[in-house]
Amino acid sequence: MAPKKIKSNDRHIKNLEAIVGDANSILFHKEDLLAYDSDGFTLHRHLPKAVVFPKDTQEVAKLVKYCSENKLPFLARGAGTGLSGGAIPLNEEVIISLVRMKKLLSVDLENRRAVVQPGFINLKLTNSISDKGYYYAPDPSSQYCCTIGGNVAENAGGAHCLKYGVTTNHILGLEVVLPNGEIIEMGENGIPDSPGYDLLGLLTGSEGTLGIVTKITVRILKNPEAKQTVLAYFDKVEDGSQAVSDIISAGIVPAALEMMDKTAIEGVEAAAFPVGHPSDIEAVLLIEVDGISAGIEEQIEQILEVCKYRNVLEVKVAQDELERGRWWANRKTGFGAMGAISPDYLVQDGVIPRSKLPEVLNKINRISEEYGLRIANIFHAGDGNLHPLVLFDARIPGESEKALAAGSACLKACADVGGTITGEHGVGIEKIEEMRFVFSDEEIIAQTDIREVFNPHNLLNAGKLFPMPGRCAEIKRDLKEKEAASIS
Amino acid sequence: MAPKKIKSNDRHIKNLEAIVGDANSILFHKEDLLAYDSDGFTLHRHLPKAVVFPKDTQEVAKLVKYCSENKLPFLARGAGTGLSGGAIPLNEEVIISLVRMKKLLSVDLENRRAVVQPGFINLKLTNSISDKGYYYAPDPSSQYCCTIGGNVAENAGGAHCLKYGVTTNHILGLEVVLPNGEIIEMGENGIPDSPGYDLLGLLTGSEGTLGIVTKITVRILKNPEAKQTVLAYFDKVEDGSQAVSDIISAGIVPAALEMMDKTAIEGVEAAAFPVGHPSDIEAVLLIEVDGISAGIEEQIEQILEVCKYRNVLEVKVAQDELERGRWWANRKTGFGAMGAISPDYLVQDGVIPRSKLPEVLNKINRISEEYGLRIANIFHAGDGNLHPLVLFDARIPGESEKALAAGSACLKACADVGGTITGEHGVGIEKIEEMRFVFSDEEIIAQTDIREVFNPHNLLNAGKLFPMPGRCAEIKRDLKEKEAASIS
Numbered sequence: 001m002a003p004k005k006i007k008s009n010d011r012h013i014k015n016l017e018a019i020v021g022d023a024n025s026i027l028f029h030k031e032d033l034l035a036y037d038s039d040g041f042t043l044h045r046h047l048p049k050a051v052v053f054p055k056d057t058q059e060v061a062k063l064v065k066y067c068s069e070n071k072l073p074f075l076a077r078g079a080g081t082g083l084s085g086g087a088i089p090l091n092e093e094v095i096i097s098l099v100r101m102k103k104l105l106s107v108d109l110e111n112r113r114a115v116v117q118p119g120f121i122n123l124k125l126t127n128s129i130s131d132k133g134y135y136y137a138p139d140p141s142s143q144y145c146c147t148i149g150g151n152v153a154e155n156a157g158g159a160h161c162l163k164y165g166v167t168t169n170h171i172l173g174l175e176v177v178l179p180n181g182e183i184i185e186m187g188e189n190g191i192p193d194s195p196g197y198d199l200l201g202l203l204t205g206s207e208g209t210l211g212i213v214t215k216i217t218v219r220i221l222k223n224p225e226a227k228q229t230v231l232a233y234f235d236k237v238e239d240g241s242q243a244v245s246d247i248i249s250a251g252i253v254p255a256a257l258e259m260m261d262k263t264a265i266e267g268v269e270a271a272a273f274p275v276g277h278p279s280d281i282e283a284v285l286l287i288e289v290d291g292i293s294a295g296i297e298e299q300i301e302q303i304l305e306v307c308k309y310r311n312v313l314e315v316k317v318a319q320d321e322l323e324r325g326r327w328w329a330n331r332k333t334g335f336g337a338m339g340a341i342s343p344d345y346l347v348q349d350g351v352i353p354r355s356k357l358p359e360v361l362n363k364i365n366r367i368s369e370e371y372g373l374r375i376a377n378i379f380h381a382g383d384g385n386l387h388p389l390v391l392f393d394a395r396i397p398g399e400s401e402k403a404l405a406a407g408s409a410c411l412k413a414c415a416d417v418g419g420t421i422t423g424e425h426g427v428g429i430e431k432i433e434e435m436r437f438v439f440s441d442e443e444i445i446a447q448t449d450i451r452e453v454f455n456p457h458n459l460l461n462a463g464k465l466f467p468m469p470g471r472c473a474e475i476k477r478d479l480k481e482k483e484a485a486s487i488s
Numbered sequence: 489m490a491p492k493k494i495k496s497n498d499r500h501i502k503n504l505e506a507i508v509g510d511a512n513s514i515l516f517h518k519e520d521l522l523a524y525d526s527d528g529f530t531l532h533r534h535l536p537k538a539v540v541f542p543k544d545t546q547e548v549a550k551l552v553k554y555c556s557e558n559k560l561p562f563l564a565r566g567a568g569t570g571l572s573g574g575a576i577p578l579n580e581e582v583i584i585s586l587v588r589m590k591k592l593l594s595v596d597l598e599n600r601r602a603v604v605q606p607g608f609i610n611l612k613l614t615n616s617i618s619d620k621g622y623y624y625a626p627d628p629s630s631q632y633c634c635t636i637g638g639n640v641a642e643n644a645g646g647a648h649c650l651k652y653g654v655t656t657n658h659i660l661g662l663e664v665v666l667p668n669g670e671i672i673e674m675g676e677n678g679i680p681d682s683p684g685y686d687l688l689g690l691l692t693g694s695e696g697t698l699g700i701v702t703k704i705t706v707r708i709l710k711n712p713e714a715k716q717t718v719l720a721y722f723d724k725v726e727d728g729s730q731a732v733s734d735i736i737s738a739g740i741v742p743a744a745l746e747m748m749d750k751t752a753i754e755g756v757e758a759a760a761f762p763v764g765h766p767s768d769i770e771a772v773l774l775i776e777v778d779g780i781s782a783g784i785e786e787q788i789e790q791i792l793e794v795c796k797y798r799n800v801l802e803v804k805v806a807q808d809e810l811e812r813g814r815w816w817a818n819r820k821t822g823f824g825a826m827g828a829i830s831p832d833y834l835v836q837d838g839v840i841p842r843s844k845l846p847e848v849l850n851k852i853n854r855i856s857e858e859y860g861l862r863i864a865n866i867f868h869a870g871d872g873n874l875h876p877l878v879l880f881d882a883r884i885p886g887e888s889e890k891a892l893a894a895g896s897a898c899l900k901a902c903a904d905v906g907g908t909i910t911g912e913h914g915v916g917i918e919k920i921e922e923m924r925f926v927f928s929d930e931e932i933i934a935q936t937d938i939r940e941v942f943n944p945h946n947l948l949n950a951g952k953l954f955p956m957p958g959r960c961a962e963i964k965r966d967l968k969e970k971e972a973a974s975i976s
Binding site for chain 1: 598599600621656657666670672673674682683684685686687689690692693694698710711713733736737739779780781782783785786787839841842843908909910914915919923926927928930931932934935937938939940941942953954
């Protein structure tokens, strides 16, 4: 790291530094900025102008106001674990890092809510309240290091979101700095269905394009009385998929219902947390049910019955919390595990109606053959949220592009059966063009018009989420002209 | 009703009639319009210009386009059961009634969704799928006659929304006619967390100010395996309130957790569905748990224990579906039942943190004394959604105004403890000024700016939901001037 005494001659850097108060709260040397040139989506890299580390909401508001008044592009960044490039500074942005705003501000067990700063780590919340019997439900696989602010931006999901819902279902209130520097509150202290428009829902999942979240009120849940976890091995993907449908049809809502295919199993068994999955199977299901003890046994019986009916090869129930933990570590580190069997991988994130699982998995196999790249599948089967992992070697010229194209083809396959192009990883810059698979130009314009209300000069995280300008911009101009003509 | 052969000389009426195709699809005679001068909120009355009954989305789009091009104010109306005046034509609107668009378009049991037209009656959905073991969860007390389109507009709640969530949690997709006549789709066929901004959430609960919903995809649920229902009587409101908190703290999430106070009990026992509640008690709780049979008994045991600990006078479990049905009819017709003990009543709809129940109920008692009007309380205690029913006699000069003021004071009491001014009935025209209890001018502007994007000429349902113009308009002008100055 460059010695901090070297000062910048850039007027803006000096002014930004004055806002955050000291030289340790800003980075502007190229060698320091390199760590911020991408996020979890590493196929694009751009250097920011600077990275600033505000300590509180007031500093964020001042930074935003300064950037806005001086027409400096800016964006917010949490832990940088996002998988679609939402935090990549495409326009030499000033990055407002929220990692120093990492306090747990309050916990209100009686009304089941907690207030955190955006840089607070997801898993720390559960760890802070588990001794009192409570937890925070959304559990992205990166939860040990990702921030709740980032989770709000991406509307993050996780294995247990099948039963409990994604992030937006657990956000009760937000404090937001708007792109003009104004601070507003959304949501009424954990009150459901507050009056007026649902700004809370609008901001959640807006991928950092409408404002910067500086305080978050979340719902916390009471720990379920009991949990049981099942592993089931199948020698046909169709049987595994059918078991997924049958379990849901039986009226069971598992806390989690995960699937991995043969290639994925090869990866997780070669990586840090092998659990001894057999190597000659085509699919494994990881099924968890939770709730009141008395009801659990009955559900497990039903699940075992369904698996048998669908020709399961082997099925076992976790004997204790230790075994359950090992199974989950094996699953949750699954993406990274692909590093053990491939130099590089690209994770995709499509969603389909559950009933289309076998059809789309077959299609993904054909895409794999067509592009000559292996594709592993690790996914939230219960809610039809696929994660095709395209394995490739970036050192081979052209293979990165081929991986991107194969990933895009997988998303097209999802959209074609009435699904969509992201379940929980966001659009960012990665899936901008794929937005056209699911939205008409009119539908995109309805959304970018809303962005303009919040972010009229498009200084905040520009170039993300929507395919603009282009055909949309043209149509928009046409519409305005038509309207002007009809008025005059 | 006026004979239909009498034609209107109004050019607009003729053109609107031409769009809907026949004279039976439009009303414009004063005596026909009287039925449309208010909705469930009867303290304001205004006549519409006309009422049209389109048959399909295309007709709605044509009507909207015509109104928009000719600067005719318009609004959509379902069954007219709304309690906050959202469907009252303040500006001599053309009312677009959706009651003829009442088809159940499709049911997809495998993927747990159904598609309905906006005029489809809420309860009919459950009745149409109950033989296959499914139901639609949101159950406003008016469900036997209210439309799902109206439920979307108001983000309706109901007794069972404690466990299952309000309307917005069950809407998977919408087809919407925008105020310019454009038709757009929102939501991806029941796929959770679709990309882009959450327009689905934005439209739901927007009280008919952003667009007209013409098709709705809803989530349907599998019937719970078992249900048990409990009635518990208390001679102190505090004990009943504390029992509510204790049940939730015990980790039980009842399907419903309702409370009525002494005055409310007097009303329901004097009305159509008495069940023999004792007359000398201060509070009754109606508690329902559902789920897997094996778990139900255990929860009922815990609930009985809590009630005993909180000095319950009497507690009983429904012996069969018939008894359960009678208890629910008694509760669900509770608002109307006030007609048995008072010439008029005004129902209010505040929400508070559950822990503030005793404090706010005391405050409502004091408001009752202060205004010299009886106030009954029938409410969703589990989620802190109060329904103070202010009893009054509209024939006594000044008493309507006093009732409105007492209702407003109840909402202020809710806002003052960190709650809000509507849980499920909407703002409409009734609570416009009360919006200031919970939103700053900046927060209101952030919302009206969004309305402008959708509804730039404010022809659609103007004068509802937000307190404009006034102080907000001034601030907005100031902000724009400031910005213009900073740019130049």
